[in-house]
Structure formats: structure tokens, C-alpha cells
Amino acid sequence: MSPKPKIPKEEGEPKKSLASTRGALTRSFKERDGLGAYTHDPAAFPGSRVIYYNDDFVAINDLYPKSTVHVLLLPRTPLSRLHPFDAFDNPSLLASVQAETAKLKHLVATELQRRYGRFSAQDREREAILNGEKEWEAGKELPVGRDWEKELLVGVHAHPSMNDLHVHILAPDMVSECMRHRKHYTSFNTPFLVDIADFPLAKDDPRRHPRNAEYHQRDLICWRCGKNFLNKFKQLKEHLVEEFEEWKKE
Template structure:
């Protein structure tokens, strides 16, 4: 295997980078549900364009060159987003493309791809540009709202906070005197948002995902720790100070840290299978909050 395929700090596997790992089928939108901006964007449309792999490459390239080019796979979305079906591309503008992650690590996992030339830089360098950072933050906020709406659509019926609000809206209960309408659940505040300290792909991309970590693509310890340690850096934290430990993820050893449940903080050490089983239980309880 070429050395470029075995970078220990990659948050994803070489097969995921190459686009050859098993990926879940696009789930689309459940028919008959209330539609909103996010569900309209996420819905599969009739006669959608056939999805092509962003990592499609000439077979004549050497393995080393091929793998290096495969790290450029996200560029296919920013170059020609309309060539992908709505199950993959959520929306696109002149400056950004939002997509569903090909290998989601949670039940909802979106990526924001800037179309600026600065996106070819490492995030630490790209976000030194104040105007670019401001634009990415603003667009990330937009995508967060859409992802939060999708979580509400999927799981709102299980949530006690949402049920309290719905009971008032449906006239089943009255708002106590002097109190306003219950706000419902703040799904947006629960999202994981940020860039990886060591990006595995060459094009800058911001992750916006639910915290549940429930996905058939959550297969490895480094998958989990890449989103549940400081290896994931919120765009709100940039620009980073020069002595910020997150600038040196290898030295910090984020990928080798103990596996800690994101919800109850139980320490599973290196027992990934036990953590996965536990996450299924936490997922059911999380939905009920």
C-alpha cells in the first residue's frame, strides 16, 4: 500500500477516501410527512440524474497518484453540483455547496463545501482570511438550521420538549398565565459542527451532524473520536491561537483517546463494539428528551 493511504491521523479510512467502502443507500424523505425547506431539498426527485462517484479517476494512474487525486474527490461537487441527484446535493449557490456525507457517521450528516479558491488550503490557513471565515460561518449557520429542521421532522414526535409545545399548539393544554408558548426542543444547539484538525480530503469542508453517532458507517474507533474529541474544531473557534493544542493533532493523540460516550460520558476505553451497542440505547433515550 502506498504511504499516502495509511496516514494515522486520517479521520476516515483509505477506502472511504477512495469511495470504495460500502455506503448506505440514500434514505430520501418519508412519504406523507410534513414538508419543509430541508425535506424539499433532501427529497429524491423523479428522473434524478444518475449519481456518479466524485472519486472517478482514470485507471491508468499509478496507485500513489490515484490515491492523492482521490483526496480531491469533494471537488466534483463544487465544480458541477447539478450533476448529482438531490439525494446527494442538498443545495448549491455561487459560493457554497451543501451535500449529504457519502459515509455519514450519524443519522443526519451534512457537509458544507466552499467554492472559493481558499478552500484548497488547510482550514488553519484558509480561516486566517477574515472575510472568508465570516462567509463560512454565515453559511454554516444556514446549514445548521436546515439540519435542525430535519432532526425535528424525524424525531420530534418522540421528544418530550416538542410534545409540550405541540400540546399547546393543538389546543390540548393552555399556556399558564404570564408564560409564553413553550419553545420546543433546540435541536440546533445539539449539533456537532466543525472541521477536522487533520482533514482527510483536500477540499475544505465543514461537518454539520447530529450527535447520535448512529450509522452503519461508524465502523472504527477513529471515526468516533474524530467527532467526539477536540479533533473536531468548531468554525466559531477560528482563528486559532498559535499555541492551540488542536494545531498539532498527532502530538495531542486525539484518535487514540479512550472512547467516551457523548451523552452519559461513560468511559469504554478501547472497547468499540461495546460503545456501539451502548450508543443504540442512548439514541433511544436522546430522542425522548
């Protein structure tokens, strides 16, 4: 029997598919370290998950969104392993995160307008022009319409659930199958969510000690109408679906 010819390594080994690469990443970055998979190799994930990436940041759609639009901004820096309050003591990092957050907020606001602009009274003229229902002078800028950007919730949690630094940017509606208990709601509708614009925080800022404030034990208050649901999460969630429809019409 003649010896088998040697096959060069690069030809004999099958190329890894993106699916297998994603699988390896998710096995390596587990549970609280799960966001590290995206910063380590964002190209391994589909466009439905990774919105964009560059040398310094990765923007993704949240795997467990708490609103109809919910994205995360992930800095690609060793400082991202620090608690946000400590990481943002670095002026250079804070400035870059705030600048990139502003860009991502604009993208999210544009997506909200794309999805819901046709329902909004403030976007009515703009939508009529885009749909050809109203004449518009060529070259003239479209009406700006509704300021979706100012309605966004933006910030970091005072006690993050994941180890890697991440900034939340989401619509205020809180309508999602992934919003399953009261903590999901209070995490975004109390000072537990610290706006990125509020940094750097003063050393005596009470938000540095979230346990003292018991944010998750507070009454459940509708973000839009202010109705108090006490601890009745199921009723709040049903109410939020109704408020969502009214919010789109504003």
C-alpha cells in the same frame, strides 16, 4: 451510392444524462479529491445528495454519515484547497463560512425536529398543536420547543481526510452503519473536531498539532452518559444505540 448527409454536431451528438455527468465527475475527482465533484457541478447530483447550492457554497448529505443526520458545507473558492487552519486565516472567507454554517445548522436542526420531535418531552406541546391534539390561537406563534441546534456537532477536522475544505454539521448520536472503527468516533468526540466558532485559532492553540495530542488513542467515552469503554469500540457502538433512544426522549 449517394453520400450521407452531414448531421449538425449538436443534433448528431446525444445529450449527456445527469447520470453520465455524475460518472464523469466521480472519475475525475477521485479519493481525497472526491468532494471537488460537488463544487464543480452540483446540479449533476440528485436532491438526495445535494441539499442546496449557490455561487459560494454547496451543502450535501455526507456520503458516509457518522450520525443519523450528517451534512457537509463546501465553500466554492480556490482557498478551499488549503488546510482549514490556513484557509480560515482569511477573514473574509472565515466570516462567510461562519454565516453559511449558521444557516445550514438551522436546516439540520429543523430536520432533527421533524424526525424526532414526536419522541421528545421538550417538543411535546409543539407536537400536540401540530397534530391537532391541542387547541391553539390562530396567528399565535408555536412553542419553540427543544433547541436541537445547540446539540449539533459542528466543525472541521484538525487533519482532514479530504483535500477540499468542508465543514461537518451532524447530530451527536453517532449511530450509523458507516461508523466502523474507533477513529470515526474520536474524530467527532475529541478536540480533533474544531468548532467553526473557535476560529481564528491562536497560533499556539494545541489543536493545530493534533498528532501531539494523540486524540485517536484516547479512551472511548460515551458522548451522552460519560461511561468509559476504554478501547472496546464494539461495546461502545452497541451502547450508543441505547443512548440514541434515550436522547430522542429528552
